[in-house]
Amino acid sequence: MAYDENNIFARILRGEIPCKKVYEDDFALAFHDINPQAPVHVLVIPKGPYVSMADFTAHAPEELVVGFMRAVGKTADELGLVEPGYRTLANAGEHAHQEVPHLHIHIFGGKPLGPMLIKGWEGTI
Numbered sequence: 170m171a172y173d174e175n176n177i178f179a180r181i182l183r184g185e186i187p188c189k190k191v192y193e194d195d196f197a198l199a200f201h202d203i204n205p206q207a208p209v210h211v212l213v214i215p216k217g218p219y220v221s222m223a224d225f226t227a228h229a230p231e232e233l234v235v236g237f238m239r240a241v242g243k244t245a246d247e248l249g250l251v252e253p254g255y256r257t258l259a260n261a262g263e264h265a266h267q268e269v270p271h272l273h274i275h276i277f278g279g280k281p282l283g284p285m286l287i288k289g290w291e292g293t294i
């Protein structure tokens with residue numbers, strides 16, 4: 170999929186749309202999700218035009234890949250989630266219901282998060 174320069178996260182990166190910032194460095198921006206699904210729900214996005222994890226890891230410079238992953242860890246740390254625990258998740262494509270076509274890692278925390286996926290898929294694939 171070609172990168173859409175006008176997707177909502179590209180516009181947040183350009184400062185055209187506001188966000189509740191949690192962390193920022195040269196490689197990444199982290200901000201609160203507008204529709205939180207846990208007491209803490211933060212999105213971390215790389216500063217570059219990448220649709221998905223596959224696109225990012227295939228095409229981004231190494232410095233950005235490393236810097237982005239470090240930013241995810243730093244964000245979780247700054248949110249105070251390391252000791253109680255947290256979950257990271259990156260949706261990609263249709264089966265994962267990716268809504269915004271700019272790579273983003275969700276960080277969920279602030280309560281026990283339950284099982285990783287809803288049960289009941291067995292036999293449906």
Ligand code: 5GP
Nearest residue numbers: 177188200201202203204260266267268269
């Ligand atoms: P996806 O389904 O693509 O993995 O997740 C996209 C996430 O972006 C959703 O959790 C949604 O609530 C969040 N989101 C969509 N638009 C905005 C926005 O304008 N600002 C913020 N902060 N989050 C957004």
